Amino acid sequence: MSKSVQKLRGLTGMKDILPGESAQWEKLEQIVRDWLASYGYRNMRTPVLEYTQLFARGIGEVTDIVEKEMYSFTDSLNGDKLTMRPEFTAGIVRACIEHNMLYDRPHRIYSIGPVFRHERPQRGRYRQFHQIDVEALGLPGPDIDAELIIMLARLWKKLGLEDVRLEINSLGQSHERLAHREALIAYLEQHTDVMDDEAKRRMYSNPLRVLDTKNPAMQDMANNAPKLFDYLGEESLAHYQGVCDRLDDAGIVYTLNPRMVRGLDYYNLTVFEWVTDRLGAQGTVCGGGRYDGLMEILGGKPAPAVGFAIGMERLLDLWLQDAEPEPVPECQVYMVHQGDAAQRQAMRLAEQLRDVGLRVLVHAGSTGFKSQFRRADASGAVVAVILGENEVQARQASVKWLRMADQDQPQESIDFDQLAAHLQTKV
CATH class of the missing domain: 3.30.930.10 (Bira Bifunctional Protein; Domain 2)
Structure with missing residues (x-):
């Protein structure tokens, strides 16, 4: 085993x-x-x-x-x-x-x-x-x-x-924060009874972060603490006002x-x-x-x-x-084929379609047409290009529209050398 x-x-x-x-x-x-x-x-x-x-x-x-x-x-x-x-x-x-x-x-x-x-x-x-x-x-x-x-x-x-x-x-600026820091530490030292361990640890190393607490028991203390804004000098206040003026303008x-x-x-x-x-x-x-x-x-x-x-x-x-996103298609063109010669031709045609900017997926493997069409529809492709023995011999691809206004029209046959130009204008 x-x-x-x-x-x-x-x-x-x-x-x-x-x-x-x-x-x-x-x-x-x-x-x-x-x-x-x-x-x-x-x-x-x-x-x-x-x-x-x-x-x-x-x-x-x-x-x-x-x-x-x-x-x-x-x-x-x-x-x-x-x-x-x-x-x-x-x-x-x-x-x-x-x-x-x-x-x-x-x-x-x-x-x-x-x-x-x-x-x-x-x-x-x-x-x-x-x-x-x-x-x-x-x-x-x-x-x-x-x-x-x-x-x-x-x-x-x-x-x-x-x-x-x-x-x-x-x-x-740093000198304004330093003056505020001294006042803030003095204030915090008077309120250690409501401070959690994290706040006590930061009280001297980073006291501003104590005010950013999410602890409900500390909210009143934080709200009543000295405010840095009250320690700003003329230049800092002018900079702040300059930002606000432009936001007001906008x-x-x-x-x-x-x-x-x-x-x-x-x-x-x-x-x-x-x-x-x-x-x-x-x-x-x-x-x-x-x-x-x-x-x-x-x-x-x-x-x-x-x-x-x-x-x-x-x-x-x-x-x-706000909105359910629309699914993003895997490709625009799905190549459906039957038989080795058709698969090889599908790969050659797919390169020509990619040359003109189309996104193309060639069905991998050799399954039946029915399952390939199910996969083509699930891919979100606009059009299926179909190749079988008859298409290879006639050098014409069958084109079936899966989406867009043309999807109700009958299947059409397009010469291999015209396929890229035909799909480029319609997809």
Whole structure:
């Protein structure tokens, strides 16, 4: 008796995206690429693997991502400490520094791809998930902050999303955060009786994150804490007002959320989130802000920067709630054949059809016409091209329309050398 082999399964939180679902991803990605191109953003691709120190230094040592969520390991060949990217921004900034990209002009950049965080899988969030990451590098003013937000409003409109709302805040500059930090720590020290262990651990290392708590028992304490916004100086307030003025000009509704801090240490001045109530507790669809100090933190010359990230899984979930997606056809033309000579001719004709831009699927194997037609219909093809012994001898293909207005007309015969031109004009 042969020994049974254990069936292997995928890793928890690492989701397979099957062909039918993947077609919706491709459709959304194309909408996103066209949208970004309309604002002058160009694609950039950075490695999945980076040195661990890049994220520890860039994101911040005392953050959930660095402390608990990164997939890090030691390279067994040379002992390097490596990490699978938990976000895009640090890697993009590292590449800009390494390749001197900001030497002569600013850059508008985007990336789309997988990121990795070891957290509890939940709706729209997995351990391998995907982000649309958009960065404007070398541009200091409130105009570019506002442009990014206005861009996003246009994307929601393109996707038909009407219940995504905007929350904004300003984190000011480092000296303003330092003054607020001292006041905040003094306040937190007076309220340790309502703080959980996580908050007590962060009280001195990252007190702003204590205010971002989801613990119901801490909400009143967090709401009454000193607000960073009250410590902003004239320049920071002017920058914030400049963003608001431009959002007002564009007719975009927003709410000031003084407790918003975002999850990464590198932010300053403008921060924002687009949120919805349709995705449960994890309602943030997009988040971002300004991070003018990150270039210097990572060893480059000081340079302003601002950006945002969108979770693809959450965006797809939100988009597909509004309408059942139409199935995406596997092909436009399905080649049906009977006999070895007909199959070989079908493959030759299929190449000619592809030469004129048609998507063609040639039936694989040698099953009967009835089952081939069932498969042709299931493929979503517009037309079936039929080849048998008679068609090969006459050098004419039989054409049967499966969809479109022509599907009720009788089967027609088209010369092999005219088939590509005939179908190109009608499919």
